[in-house]
Amino acid sequence: MNKPSIAIIGPGRAGSALARALRTSGYVIAAVNGRNPDNARQLAKEVNARPTATAAGALELAELTILAVPDDVIAPLASEIAQSMCASDGKSAVHLSGAQDRAPLASLRAAGVRTGVFHPLQTFRKEPEAVNNIPGSAIGIDADSPLHDLLTRAATDIGGEPFDLSGVDRVRYHAAAVLVANYTVTLLAEAEALAQSAGIGKKRAHDGLLRLLTGTANNLRATTPREALTGPAARGDDSTIQRHLDALASDPTLQQVYALLAQRSRRLKEAI
Amino acid sequence: MNKPSIAIIGPGRAGSALARALRTSGYVIAAVNGRNPDNARQLAKEVNARPTATAAGALELAELTILAVPDDVIAPLASEIAQSMCASDGKSAVHLSGAQDRAPLASLRAAGVRTGVFHPLQTFRKEPEAVNNIPGSAIGIDADSPLHDLLTRAATDIGGEPFDLSGVDRVRYHAAAVLVANYTVTLLAEAEALAQSAGIGKKRAHDGLLRLLTGTANNLRATTPREALTGPAARGDDSTIQRHLDALASDPTLQQVYALLAQRSRRLKEAI
The missing domain is CATH 3.40.50.720 (NAD(P)-binding Rossmann-like Domain)
Structure with missing residues (x-):
């Protein structure tokens, strides 16, 4: 050819x-x-x-x-x-x-x-x-x-x-791509702003959290999302989740994003 | 020392x-x-x-x-x-x-x-x-x-x-890490399930979307999240977002996750 x-x-x-x-x-x-x-x-x-x-x-x-x-x-x-x-x-x-x-x-x-x-x-x-x-x-x-x-x-x-x-189904396929490509960027941006509000410098927050994102992607190369998932939602650590939600009270939309993703994370971990 | x-x-x-x-x-x-x-x-x-x-x-x-x-x-x-x-x-x-x-x-x-x-x-x-x-x-x-x-x-x-x-502030700092490390994994898992429901094979959905996640992280090494953000929310393409939301109607929680992240994505793009 x-x-x-x-x-x-x-x-x-x-x-x-x-x-x-x-x-x-x-x-x-x-x-x-x-x-x-x-x-x-x-x-x-x-x-x-x-x-x-x-x-x-x-x-x-x-x-x-x-x-x-x-x-x-x-x-x-x-x-x-x-x-x-x-x-x-x-x-x-x-x-x-x-x-x-x-x-x-x-x-x-x-x-x-x-x-x-x-x-x-x-x-x-x-x-x-x-x-x-x-x-x-x-x-x-x-x-x-x-x-x-x-x-x-x-x-x-x-x-x-x-x-x-x-x-x-192109609509569902495209929505899946948007979840990964666009909304990961948005989660990182939200996390950077949150880390800065916690007292971390802007560059340190970006570099450190981006390296965390890269490490997360590394982990997923050899395992499924379900196996790779760690953190309070994966452990069923409700008191830590509640502390995070309390800390986000001043931003109800982000608080809701956190709560919904915690719920989906737990669901992922509990899936058979 | x-x-x-x-x-x-x-x-x-x-x-x-x-x-x-x-x-x-x-x-x-x-x-x-x-x-x-x-x-x-x-x-x-x-x-x-x-x-x-x-x-x-x-x-x-x-x-x-x-x-x-x-x-x-x-x-x-x-x-x-x-x-x-x-x-x-x-x-x-x-x-x-x-x-x-x-x-x-x-x-x-x-x-x-x-x-x-x-x-x-x-x-x-x-x-x-x-x-x-x-x-x-x-x-x-x-x-x-x-x-x-x-x-x-x-x-x-x-x-x-x-x-x-x-x-x-350790609570806000830790919540930021959870948003990036745990909830990116969960977004990927949701996207994989969505792509499979669209008709993509399981391994192709995982490998393809994980490579997309890696590419997204690559892009962020040399730019800010705001500059790296693409997609319908970044463009203000409301009709595509609405089509995605309609496609997610059978899963109201995921639909809400998508809607909130679209809202935050637009906010990120419009920030001065």
């Missing part, structure tokens, strides 16, 4: 990380397009691609076009490309959203373009180091063959772990 | 990890004691220490005794040792609890033993690899000099980042 030439539309966090990873893995990045021409030019220069004036122009230059744009932009962008492109022979287009199936690409499909979903179950920084998050990441794929095979190969080539997203 | 000889009372997760780390760093582990004689003997053998029949016997053999026991055992154990030990000259004893100050060691202090707190802000697996979580971990210290200096040196020797716990 030959490696298809790639167009990236949307030089943001995910689009940039994928462009870099694919190029490093031997793919030719033929074109980059974006709403902000400067960002598109900059990424294009870095991955030796042509910046294009239009999204359809990017699709014309490549076999596989990646729409790395916000969820609500996918459908209008696909429609715009479908209306202005010249030929669809041998063209494929995918989006990167975990929350959407292939429906927002329907206008491209109707115009003869093969469509699919390529969802890295990962979160990326803006900086070039973001590409380091890709190896080992699960990458959900939804497409008909032969595009499915081609995307599976691309996922593997960049060090990802491809899996099939067809038939998966 | 000479390295003090060490006694470990409580060969559990934290006690074992510290015994291994201290020995690797050139400390002599003189004694190990524990309620379960087999566990104590096994750790003693590994770190070339003497297993002792009593906790007081362990303290007699070492300059620095580490009480690596559950919070509610610290005070009775300290009292038991104080009553049966022969001499306190040059002896120090610390506990590892982040939730307690030096008060539970009062009976040892009254008997002439220097007392302190040595709290690794970290979570440890049972397995020997747990020792790998120590380097880079913040280690909170509360003691009068010269014990404070000695503990600071020991924390540094094992690769930790010592900081001063005196004057810190």
